[in-house]
Amino acid sequence: MNIRSQIAMVFHLDKCIGCHTCSIACKNIWTDRKGTEYMWWNNVETKPGTGYPSKWEDQDIYKGGWEKKGKNIKLKGMDKKSTYINIFHNPNMPSMDDYYEPWTYDYGHLLDAPAGEDQPTARPISLVTGGPMDIKTGPNWDDDLGGSQDYARKDINMKNISPAEQEAMFQLERMTMHYLPRICNHCLNAACVAACPSGAVYKRGEDGIVLINQNKCRSWRMCVSACPYKKSYYNWNSGKSEKCLLCYPRLESGQAPACMHTCVGRIRYLGVLLYDADRIKEIASCDEKDLVSKQMEIYVDPFDEEVIKSAKATGVADSTITAAQQSPVWKFLKVWGIALPLHPEFRTLPNLFYVPPLLPTMGTTSSGTYESTSSSLWGTIEESRVPMQYLANLFTAGNTEKVKEVLKKLMAVRIHRRDVTVGDFKKEEVEKALSETGLTSEIADDIFRLTSLPKFNERFVIPAAHREEAEELIENTADIKGNKGFGSVQKPKRI
Numbered sequence: 001m002n003i004r005s006q007i008a009m010v011f012h013l014d015k016c017i018g019c020h021t022c023s024i025a026c027k028n029i030w031t032d033r034k035g036t037e038y039m040w041w042n043n044v045e046t047k048p049g050t051g052y053p054s055k056w057e058d059q060d061i062y063k064g065g066w067e068k069k070g071k072n073i074k075l076k077g078m079d080k081k082s083t084y085i086n087i088f089h090n091p092n093m094p095s096m097d098d099y100y101e102p103w104t105y106d107y108g109h110l111l112d113a114p115a116g117e118d119q120p121t122a123r124p125i126s127l128v129t130g131g132p133m134d135i136k137t138g139p140n141w142d143d144d145l146g147g148s149q150d151y152a153r154k155d156i157n158m159k160n161i162s163p164a165e166q167e168a169m170f171q172l173e174r175m176t177m178h179y180l181p182r183i184c185n186h187c188l189n190a191a192c193v194a195a196c197p198s199g200a201v202y203k204r205g206e207d208g209i210v211l212i213n214q215n216k217c218r219s220w221r222m223c224v225s226a227c228p229y230k231k232s233y234y235n236w237n238s239g240k241s242e243k244c245l246l247c248y249p250r251l252e253s254g255q256a257p258a259c260m261h262t263c264v265g266r267i268r269y270l271g272v273l274l275y276d277a278d279r280i281k282e283i284a285s286c287d288e289k290d291l292v293s294k295q296m297e298i299y300v301d302p303f304d305e306e307v308i309k310s311a312k313a314t315g316v317a318d319s320t321i322t323a324a325q326q327s328p329v330w331k332f333l334k335v336w337g338i339a340l341p342l343h344p345e346f347r348t349l350p351n352l353f354y355v356p357p358l359l360p361t362m363g364t365t366s367s368g369t370y371e372s373t374s375s376s377l378w379g380t381i382e383e384s385r386v387p388m389q390y391l392a393n394l395f396t397a398g399n400t401e402k403v404k405e406v407l408k409k410l411m412a413v414r415i416h417r418r419d420v421t422v423g424d425f426k427k428e429e430v431e432k433a434l435s436e437t438g439l440t441s442e443i444a445d446d447i448f449r450l451t452s453l454p455k456f457n458e459r460f461v462i463p464a465a466h467r468e469e470a471e472e473l474i475e476n477t478a479d480i481k482g483n484k485g486f487g488s489v490q491k492p493k494r495i
């Protein structure tokens with residue numbers, strides 16, 4: 001056993017309202033300077049949809065993540081030889097068309113335009129050419145277009161869903177969508193770390209945050225192509241790659257990351273998980289069908305005496321162990337089993353988990369009034385509007401049983417709470433829903449409480465910082481904001 005600590009996150013998708021406040025908070029703190037115009041370390045996309053950068057999930061195009069070769073795994077898009085051959089031209093990079101052409105507006109015209117008949121407007125100006133442009137796409141261009149031809153129908157997660165089922169998904173009365181906010185997953189088996197020829201990408205020992213050393217980075221951009229989630233970006237101005245750093249300067253001073261702090265839907269939870277680093281290779285290379293359950297095994301019980309002993313032996317601080325015991329992520333993931341990783345088949349062992357969206361009810365208006373099509377108040381999971389295969393393609397590498405298991409638990413909580421507050425379910429129906437999913441009314445209340453009414457310190461359990469360079473926390477880093485990020489104390493040199 002080699003116990004390490006990892007900061008991990010849960011995003012509860014039923015609660016995301018797609019307001020993009022998280023993206024704006026992140027953009028304003030970290031990526032509002034030259035070279036970062038197109039970067040969205042946090043972005044929110046609509047599913048079904050093609051996302052940002054376009055079709056990022058399609059590794060036939062981008063060749064990111066890992067693939068199984070015999071009993072082992074290897075990076076999908078590169079090995080030592082091809083890295084050497086392609087070092088001056090990485091062929092699997094997303095292009096500007098896949099992101100979008102960044103722009104600003106001609107705001108000056110609003111003030112300087114001569115008096116006229118019409119109100120002046122601010123035309124979009126390309127940040128690439130400096131000339132006027134027609135905006136054709138953007139980071140959230142597919143917002144709310146869950147049924148569209150161009151976005152929803154080109155979603156890669158439609159694979160293995162029969163054409164009839166796909167067609168049914170796009171009928172107006174069956175149409176459904178949900179939001180998918182995404183940040184770097186700070187993976188246990190990070191492809192970006194493995195791919196970097198300069199050794200500039202690294203995983204911080206004390207909390208598992210994945211960072212890029214700006215002085216070591218030589219702009220080979222292998223991290224950009226290797227990350228299957230496309231969460232590493234290249235800054236053309238500094239000549240360095242950059243990525244989400246989980247607001248580590250905020251975490252070190254006990255504050256939640258900005259995207260989480262500002263989240264309007266309060267969908268975000270952050271806490272410590274303890275994991276057994278000795279098992280990474282075995283788990284990352286297991287059969288695809290076992291990936292989710294095996295990944296859950298790597299996170300170990302923070303109350304277990306053996307685990308605590310081993311964690312202390314590897315230098316995990318007492319306060320981190322206490323934080324792991326109180327972690328909301330531990331509860332969602334292991335105690336209740338209602339959170340799943342995004343695309344586990346990329347084999348990076350991501351540390352951002354999602355509570356999948358509980359699907360809308362099936363209804364009909366054929367009689368002139370809205371009628372539920374199911375015998376009970378809410379339909380069963382089997383009757384849902386979205387094919388289970390779609391959610392399975394997103395969260396469980398295609399394993400529909402795993403998704404059903406989670407959705408049934410969420411439905412049981414909903415039925416139990418409806419019984420408590422309104423009381424219009426039959427008692428047997430409530431008991432059946434709970435017993436079938438192994439929940440008790442107490443557990444269902446706990447899930448309800450942490451989902452609906454959590455206080456700030458219940459959503460974010462952040463261990464105290466133990467960095468030797470504690471003085472960095474009190475240095476004024478705001479003076480180089482807009483120059484090299486907010487929180488950096490050193491400017492990287494372009495080499």
Ligand code: SF4
Pocket residue numbers: 183184185186187190191192193210226227228229230231232243348
């Ligand atoms: S999500 Fe991508 S950038 Fe983040 S740690 Fe994983 S592989 Fe690296």
Ligand code: SF4
Pocket residue numbers: 015016017018019020021022023044179181262263264265266267
């Ligand atoms: S701020 Fe929260 S609710 Fe709003 S889009 Fe982001 S994750 Fe969703």
